[in-house]
Amino acid sequence: MGKFCYGVDIGGTTVKMGLFTADGELLEKWEIPTRTEEAGKNVLPDIAASIRENMAGKNMADADVIGVGLCAPGPVDDSGVIYKAVNLGWGVMNVKDEMSKLVGLPVMVGNDANVAALGEMWKGGGDGSNNIVVVTLGTGIGGGVIVNGKVVSGFNGAGGEIGHIHINDDETEECGCGNKGCLEQYGSATGIARLAKRRLAEDDKASTLRVVDNVTAKDVFDAVKAGDEVAIEIAERFGDILGKGLAAIAGVTNPEKFVIGGGVSKAGDVLFEYIQKYFVKYAFHGCRDTKFVLAKLGNEAGIYGSAKLVIDGVK
């Protein structure tokens, strides 16, 4: 087996790329623009050229390279076909075959959220534990469910779609998915802002949040840290709903750890105070000691996970 591999995370604006050792040490990272014009036909050739250039600069032979791992935003099946990565302009394409031809190296492909979870398992908050659930609290809620060291992608690629677990029968507003009462309507950054808006409208109780235009999740948790009572009430509602959702997940795969990432996780350990309190309330007793940790890799999770994907896949 070669000594190095490339991990590539294809986003709608930039492609993140990393050169790794087989042990997962990130030696070098760089970005290239994602040229989405003309149905994204340049995306893969640009990546292949950039990898070949990097290899040439280091006098690396093909035998030195295990392969190239790629992840992209869209459902990916086991044969490496990506179905409509709309942000990249792609239709249905066998990215694994295309990229293998272009770069002349073994290639493995995965969905970006799932691959990022793999990265966190390997070198991030999961810290080697091979039964974890990565929960990304961003604009929405994404999930990566890992069982026995493998991402659970599911029969239709909908494994880990935990943001759309139904949690509230009384919701009147629609979620982006078309349902009402989904977990991400309360637990995401947008959801927390919504909870705040609703709470503030209920009465006139004093709060530092009242002078803020368009309260964000960050504003809420900053105010929680400063002891603001209304902000603490909002955090309790957030914790109740998210704790309930994560307790349901624990009853399915009983992970060792929940690894919490995404923009909301920047609030830090204060989150756990509210999530774990309710998680313990709602979880089956056999799952109550599930650990909660923060994700560590930030936006490098995708390149780490892609590297892991190709290391495991080529073994």
Place this chain on the structure above:
Amino acid sequence: MGKFCYGVDIGGTTVKMGLFTADGELLEKWEIPTRTEEAGKNVLPDIAASIRENMAGKNMADADVIGVGLCAPGPVDDSGVIYKAVNLGWGVMNVKDEMSKLVGLPVMVGNDANVAALGEMWKGGGDGSNNIVVVTLGTGIGGGVIVNGKVVSGFNGAGGEIGHIHINDDETEECGCGNKGCLEQYGSATGIARLAKRRLAEDDKASTLRVVDNVTAKDVFDAVKAGDEVAIEIAERFGDILGKGLAAIAGVTNPEKFVIGGGVSKAGDVLFEYIQKYFVKYAFHGCRDTKFVLAKLGNEAGIYGSAKLVIDGVK
């Protein structure tokens, strides 16, 4: 590899035993009593003797036998240790090692509910699909989550504890687990009887169920089939809650099929009418076409699954 194997399901009253081909054909089945007295010290020797007797009767050599798969009611870890199978009188015991010594053949051990799910995957309702969730609607609700052909036992052996997913914030009665509002408080045989009792107490609407003492789940679904309006209302409430719970599970592992077993499943296909209607309402769109099928193996699921366990384990 030998041509035959034994699948053994150790229950509190009887031990079910089966002789299988390596392809999973059940050639012969029989039962012996479970002698639970004296901390169940005779249970494993009795099983070993019965297997040896069966082999002798057929002039089978050790080389003809792949091994013995066992399942028992209790948490089992990967090394074959069972933690307190209270129904058998056992404390903590390495059943795999003990049984290997007694029977002189390779042994694999699993938890009975998980192993039964494996049996249904292999030769039952799962029909070869390797991403399924087996839902057992009995006195309680048990689950067996299978991903990539393997049972998800979870970090603490609490994988598949789907009966204790929290589903109702307003419940006042405690579940057997100590929480309030668990899925099995509504979706199990006991749960359906409870829903019926509550519905009948609400008003005086005419129903054939009013003349029945202690309405059971069977009474409810018999009345549903006969068109009884109150029974149909009860089935709707059951379907709403169970559909919601299964939708949450689908958002985690996105199975190809739910395989529904246990006593309640004797009602047959009529169940699906009520479960699927609400499942589709609550599930993420990517999971809505998950299939629902009835379990097929009944109380033979454990011996089939045990046989599969040893065939996979000895490979």
